[in-house]
Amino acid sequence: MIASSSLRRLVDAARWLWRWPNGFIAAFLVVQLLLPLQYYLARRDRHDERFAWRMFSSTRMLTCTVELRVGDQPVELVTEFHDAWLAIARRGRRAVVEAMGARLCREHPGTEVTARLWCTPVRGEPYPIGGFDLCTIPRL
Amino acid sequence: MAKPTRTRRRRAPARPAAAADVAAPAASEAAPPPPPPTPSTHPGCWRDVEVPWTTWVVFRLVFFGLHAVDAFLQISHAPRYGAGGFNVPHLPFPPLPDPSRAGMTFVYGTLAIGFALIALGVGVRALLPLVAALYGYAYFVSQLDSYQHHYLMWLVLVILCFVPTAPTSVGADGRGWLRAWALRLVLAQLAILYLWAAIAKLDPAWLDGTLLAQQIKPGRVRRLVAAIGFATMAKLVLATELALAATVWTRRLRWVALALGLGLHVGIELVDLEIGLFSYFMVALYLLLAPAAVPALLAQTGAAVIAPLGRVPARFQLGIAAAALTLATVVVIRHPLPLAGAAVVGLLAVAVAVIAARAGGVAALVRPVAAGAVAVGLVAILLTTTDVAADHFRTWAGASRRMHLPTERAAYQGLLAVEPRSEYAHYYLGLLDQQAGDTAAALAHFTAAERAAPTRTRAYLAEAAALVAAGRPADAAAALDRGLAAVPGDAELARRRAALGTPP
Numbered sequence: 001m002i003a004s005s006s007l008r009r010l011v012d013a014a015r016w017l018w019r020w021p022n023g024f025i026a027a028f029l030v031v032q033l034l035l036p037l038q039y040y041l042a043r044r045d046r047h048d049e050r051f052a053w054r055m056f057s058s059t060r061m062l063t064c065t066v067e068l069r070v071g072d073q074p075v076e077l078v079t080e081f082h083d084a085w086l087a088i089a090r091r092g093r094r095a096v097v098e099a100m101g102a103r104l105c106r107e108h109p110g111t112e113v114t115a116r117l118w119c120t121p122v123r124g125e126p127y128p129i130g131g132f133d134l135c136t137i138p139r140l
Numbered sequence: 141m142a143k144p145t146r147t148r149r150r151r152a153p154a155r156p157a158a159a160a161d162v163a164a165p166a167a168s169e170a171a172p173p174p175p176p177p178t179p180s181t182h183p184g185c186w187r188d189v190e191v192p193w194t195t196w197v198v199f200r201l202v203f204f205g206l207h208a209v210d211a212f213l214q215i216s217h218a219p220r221y222g223a224g225g226f227n228v229p230h231l232p233f234p235p236l237p238d239p240s241r242a243g244m245t246f247v248y249g250t251l252a253i254g255f256a257l258i259a260l261g262v263g264v265r266a267l268l269p270l271v272a273a274l275y276g277y278a279y280f281v282s283q284l285d286s287y288q289h290h291y292l293m294w295l296v297l298v299i300l301c302f303v304p305t306a307p308t309s310v311g312a313d314g315r316g317w318l319r320a321w322a323l324r325l326v327l328a329q330l331a332i333l334y335l336w337a338a339i340a341k342l343d344p345a346w347l348d349g350t351l352l353a354q355q356i357k358p359g360r361v362r363r364l365v366a367a368i369g370f371a372t373m374a375k376l377v378l379a380t381e382l383a384l385a386a387t388v389w390t391r392r393l394r395w396v397a398l399a400l401g402l403g404l405h406v407g408i409e410l411v412d413l414e415i416g417l418f419s420y421f422m423v424a425l426y427l428l429l430a431p432a433a434v435p436a437l438l439a440q441t442g443a444a445v446i447a448p449l450g451r452v453p454a455r456f457q458l459g460i461a462a463a464a465l466t467l468a469t470v471v472v473i474r475h476p477l478p479l480a481g482a483a484v485v486g487l488l489a490v491a492v493a494v495i496a497a498r499a500g501g502v503a504a505l506v507r508p509v510a511a512g513a514v515a516v517g518l519v520a521i522l523l524t525t526t527d528v529a530a531d532h533f534r535t536w537a538g539a540s541r542r543m544h545l546p547t548e549r550a551a552y553q554g555l556l557a558v559e560p561r562s563e564y565a566h567y568y569l570g571l572l573d574q575q576a577g578d579t580a581a582a583l584a585h586f587t588a589a590e591r592a593a594p595t596r597t598r599a600y601l602a603e604a605a606a607l608v609a610a611g612r613p614a615d616a617a618a619a620l621d622r623g624l625a626a627v628p629g630d631a632e633l634a635r636r637r638a639a640l641g642t643p644p
Contacts, residue, residue: 021302025325032295032329036336050230050286053336056413058345061354078542082223084284096283099228122345122354 044139047092047119064092064119064129070104071111080104092119092129094140101134115140189324189391191428193307193316197261198435201442203424204259207293208518210417211251211275215477216528218244219536219551220284224543230280239281241536242478247278249472249482249519254489256515262508263493265305272297289418292333296425299325323428327389330425335385341378349374361410380404394429401426454503461506464513465490471520476557477529479519486516529558533565541568548572563593570602579610586619594626597633604636613640 017023039052049059066089068075077086081100088096097115104113117129117140130140191199221227221239229236237243254271258264275297279290299322307316345351349370356362365373380400387393388401402423409419427435449457465487472483490512497504523529537551549572555565570585583606589599600623607616620637627633 021321025321028299028325029328029332032332036339050283050288051291052340053288053333054340055288055337056346056351056355057340058343058351061351079544080224081226082220082539082543084217084220085226085228088283088286093283096228099226103226122350 045092045094048095058122060091061122062092062119064090064117066090066097067116068097068100068104069112069114069116070108075104089117092117094129097130098134098138098140102138105135105138111135189321189327190317190319191323192432192436193318194439195427195430195432195435196303196318198438199424199427200261200264201259202427203421204255206417206420206424208252208255208259208515209522210421211248211255212519212522213416213526213528214248214278215245215252216531216535217284218242218248219532219539221282223539224545227281228283230283236277236281244278245478245532246481247274249477249479250485251275251278252519252522253482253486253515256518257486257489257493257511260511260514262511263489263496266492267489268297269301272301287416287418289415289421292329293421295329296326299329324389326425327428331385331389334381334388338378338381338385341374341381346374346378347371352377355413356411359412361412365411377404388429398426398429401429454501454506457506458502458509461510461513464517465509468513468517468520472516472523475523475529476554477523477532479523482519483516486512490515530555530562533558537565537568561588561592563589563596563599566592567599567602570599570606574602574606574609579606582606590622590626597623597627597630600626600633601636604640608640616640617642 017026036052036054039046039049039054043052047059047062049057054060066077066086068077077089077100081089085096085100089100097117101113101115112133113135114132115130115134118126119129120126134140219241221241221244223241227238251271251274254267254274258267258271272294275290276294279285279294302322302325303320304318308319309317311317341347343351349372352365352374353370356365380403384397384400384404387397390397405419405422405426408415452460469483469487473480490508493508493511494505497508533551533555537548537555539545540548540551549569552565552569552572555562556569559565566585566589570582570589573579573582573585583603586599586603586606589596590603593599600619603619604616604623607613607619617637617640620633620640623633624630624637
């Protein structure tokens with residue numbers, strides 16, 4: 001009897017969700033409530049604050065020096081990538097630096113491409129990122 | 141947001157989609173007879189967001205008008221897209237067409253015209269999903285645009301697609317009302333934004349005021365915040381965001397949210413954090429919470445301003461609107477920026493709206509044509525009165541030069557087309573001509589650069605170098621003398637002039 005009434009409630013809830021726009025509203029709210037949580041729980045790159053509503057955060061104030069090398073030679077970044085991309089890389093956004101590395105790997109097959117970032121946060125000690133061959137290990 | 145009793149209302153009938161948008165007058169839509177009631181399938185708590193139709197019309201005008209201006213301003217950033225063939229999209233899926241300077245200029249131009257048409261109530265049902273999709277493309281195609289407020293605006297645009305395009309009920313006084321779950325969802329989205337923004341501020345660097353102190357520029361506002369205390373103000377901001385998360389989506393506490401929200405966003409704008417039109421967008425969203433009298437007053441004022449036009453015969457109105465639309469379209473199409481495609485899309489949208497309204501006779505055609513004239517005219521006026529086009533070509537040229545791209549010359553020529561006296565364009569075109577071995581063209585550009593900015597020394601130096609290379613030291617000395625006359629005592633000019641000695 002109890003199982004039957006629970007099942008009925010479940011079916012009613014499913015029907016309610018199926019009716020426009022109930023399911024859309026519910027899905028929208030769930031996604032929007034949980035998506036920013038992904039930044040705190042599962043995001044690989046804490047410098048990447050997209051979709052997390054972290055306005056005016058300390059991460060935004062972080063600055064990194066970015067150096068890419070092909071073999072032993074440093075890459076003149078301003079001739080290779082637009083200033084706007086370099087500004088994003090200087091915020092330590094790994095995905096962008098990795099894409100830069102991937103491009104250099106394609107342009108210089110068989111040569112080691114290394115990216116080194118030295119990031120200075122608002123609080124705490126500066127820390128390094130990378131320093132290995134992005135053609136072998138493409139993720140920072 | 142006032143919620144009148146059901147006895148005062150009757151449900152407005154459904155109207156044909158396109159005709160509803162086109163025929164709806166801006167400030168005072170006529171109330172058609174009520175249709176038979178239909179059972180609601182909406183969740184109860186989502187149904188009670190109801191605003192006077194006038195409030196919605198004023199909100200639409202302000203919010204989408206701001207979007208039109210914002211989209212136009214983005215044209216200055218279009219050259220960074222696709223430069224050097226490098227791009228990183230926001231998401232791996234779906235695969236989107238690679239962005240380019242010309243493509244993004246088209247997208248932003250089309251958005252500007254589309255938003256302006258929506259602001260004026262033309263083709264809203266068809267246009268809004270299209271511009272929401274285009275806006276989504278512009279945002280998601282590249283991480284170059286990582287502004288969180290653009291992401292927010294995309295979400296809001298998607299939700300607003302579900303707002304009815306005509307009044308949903310009519311009050312006893314004949315005024316239209318709009319009831320929409322989508323409006324509640326917009327407010328809920330704002331609450332989620334405030335909640336997560338507050339959570340992000342639970343950070344020692346925010347709470348002790350360090351971040352705020354670093355981000356507020358020197359000036360009156362900084363002095364005021366310093367007097368209150370950066371740490372105190374930081375905690376007040378956090379408390380305000382939490383309060384907004386709790387109140388902005390609830391009908392009973394809208395007054396609290398209105399006061400707090402306007403205070404927060406006006407304050408952010410005064411601090412000048414270089415976040416574009418974000419504060420303006422947020423203030424526009426708060427129009428949905430404003431007392432009905434405020435939008436009504438704005439609508440009455442607007443109606444009074446355009447009332448004299450209503451006394452002009454419809455045929456004359458249509459003729460004037462068509463002429464203005466033609467003129468604006470010619471200005472946009474002939475502009476050096478690649479905006480012809482956007483103008484054509486705008487004309488097509490107007491044409492569809494005109495076809496939809498043709499049954500109403502000449503008077504019904506005036507509105508879509510006039511709205512088209514305003515929309516395309518807005519772009520034409522902004523093109524001729526702002527630095528957006530010059531900034532577009534200047535940034536394109538700078539990137540092309542630094543990255544050694546073959547587009548460098550085209551960028552300078554584009555800049556000269558919109559700013560014929562650009563010292564920057566003349567100087568670098570002179571250098572390019574000199575590299576290409578065209579000394580005469582190079583000298584002409586250097587001379588033009590000197591005329592455009594007589595106190596900048598680099599054109600005199602470049603002209604002198606070109607003349608020396610051409611075996612004309614006397615002319616080189618004369619160029620340096622002109623430079624020294626314009627900038628007396630300049631060390632580099634004097635050194636080069638001394639090195640030439642007294643030419644024969």
